[in-house]
Amino acid sequence: MLLPEPLARLVEQLQALPGIGPKGAQRLAFHILRTPREQAERLCDAVRDVKDRVTYCSVCHNITDTDPCGFCTSPARDPRTICVVEEPQNVSVVEKTGGFKGQYHVLMGALSPLHGVGPDDLKIAGLLARVGGGQVDEVIVATNPTVEGEATALYLARLLKPLGVRVTRIAMGLPVGSDLDYADEVSMTRAMEGRREF
Amino acid sequence: MLLPEPLARLVEQLQALPGIGPKGAQRLAFHILRTPREQAERLCDAVRDVKDRVTYCSVCHNITDTDPCGFCTSPARDPRTICVVEEPQNVSVVEKTGGFKGQYHVLMGALSPLHGVGPDDLKIAGLLARVGGGQVDEVIVATNPTVEGEATALYLARLLKPLGVRVTRIAMGLPVGSDLDYADEVSMTRAMEGRREF
Numbered sequence: 001m002l003l004p005e006p007l008a009r010l011v012e013q014l015q016a017l018p019g020i021g022p023k024g025a026q027r028l029a030f031h032i033l034r035t036p037r038e039q040a041e042r043l044c045d046a047v048r049d050v051k052d053r054v055t056y057c058s059v060c061h062n063i064t065d066t067d068p069c070g071f072c073t074s075p076a077r078d079p080r081t082i083c084v085v086e087e088p089q090n091v092s093v094v095e096k097t098g099g100f101k102g103q104y105h106v107l108m109g110a111l112s113p114l115h116g117v118g119p120d121d122l123k124i125a126g127l128l129a130r131v132g133g134g135q136v137d138e139v140i141v142a143t144n145p146t147v148e149g150e151a152t153a154l155y156l157a158r159l160l161k162p163l164g165v166r167v168t169r170i171a172m173g174l175p176v177g178s179d180l181d182y183a184d185e186v187s188m189t190r191a192m193e194g195r196r197e198f
Numbered sequence: 199m200l201l202p203e204p205l206a207r208l209v210e211q212l213q214a215l216p217g218i219g220p221k222g223a224q225r226l227a228f229h230i231l232r233t234p235r236e237q238a239e240r241l242c243d244a245v246r247d248v249k250d251r252v253t254y255c256s257v258c259h260n261i262t263d264t265d266p267c268g269f270c271t272s273p274a275r276d277p278r279t280i281c282v283v284e285e286p287q288n289v290s291v292v293e294k295t296g297g298f299k300g301q302y303h304v305l306m307g308a309l310s311p312l313h314g315v316g317p318d319d320l321k322i323a324g325l326l327a328r329v330g331g332g333q334v335d336e337v338i339v340a341t342n343p344t345v346e347g348e349a350t351a352l353y354l355a356r357l358l359k360p361l362g363v364r365v366t367r368i369a370m371g372l373p374v375g376s377d378l379d380y381a382d383e384v385s386m387t388r389a390m391e392g393r394r395e396f
Contacts, residue, residue, distance in 0.1 A: 002294075003261075003290060004251070004252050004261055004263040006244065006250075006251045006252050006263060007248055007252050007261060009244045009247065010248045013240055013241045014244075016237070016241075017229060017230075018225060018226070018229050019222060019225065020226075024217060026287060026290075027216060027217060027287075030285075030286065030287045032215075032245055032248055033248055033249075033252055033286075037249050040245050040246070040248075040249050043211045043212070043214075043245060044242040044245055044246060046204065046207045046208040046210075046211040047230055047238050048238070048239075048242060049204035049207065049208070050205055050208045050227065050231055050238075051230075051231075053204045054202050054205050054231055063201075063205060063231065064202050065202040065204060087228075088228065089224065089228045092224075095200055096200075
């Protein structure tokens, strides 16, 4: 009796989404209840379109609605530099810097023996094939600065270097705009190790 | 090129929901992208069902999938006590206390001259009709403890008292489990004013 069944079901569905708790789900459900029907339809259409039309690029495994994706086919992107990331959403983080004009390769995860993720579960073979073609000068490994991301980066470096390509790792240190008071030891250690001459 | 068009559109739709910012919307969109199709369909069905099947009770204006709603028709609910709230979602807050066995009346808002909400915009006439029937002993005004909620409560009290009904207001004071150090002056004042004998 607390909530009408359809509303309770919507709350339940919304709660299954990441970062949405019981209160937030209820708030969203009531919002959708109040919202004009057309707007609710637009939300549903958008969800359905994403499921129908978004796939993964067969070259770089980034998400795309064309195959190969825009990054892999654009003449404005330099195929001699490949930035390797763990997940498709990481691509937009690099893109937003506006400074990278190369292509991408999405691993679709990181090595994590604890979670049963081994090299065969990642899109590594495709990366080796791309680099092995001899068209690539540098592979920038932009996996996450976590244990799994670091392990994956080291693993990739070991596979890629013998192919005669330059393999680099993104810098770790203190985030810009942060305060040393709040820096953790590991980031501070990396910041010291990675110091550069003025 | 940053995000495929369908995904960008989903991010945009999700961002229109309350409490969901650009980062959260992107995270949700990627989650929906990864989620099995059936689950995405269930979310859409739930949204559509809420729009199709949930309406407002013609008696108390609470949300319901039957009319009159379960609260208004249940023999277990005492029609002599009516709890007045601003919004349908407030009903579940009162219900969760488990201590209220009366019926509800949802105003669908609160008086707010600044936002152009006057008495005619609220479901006050229906409340007066219910109370005027002579079956009601007490009206508990549980509008929000805000300027608008207080103004609405005072306005209702002035209309209801002449009908010979007891009109009460929920208590204001310090929230249980809080700390005096963090209490605001107004809540503390109310807590002092509302003190009770042991």
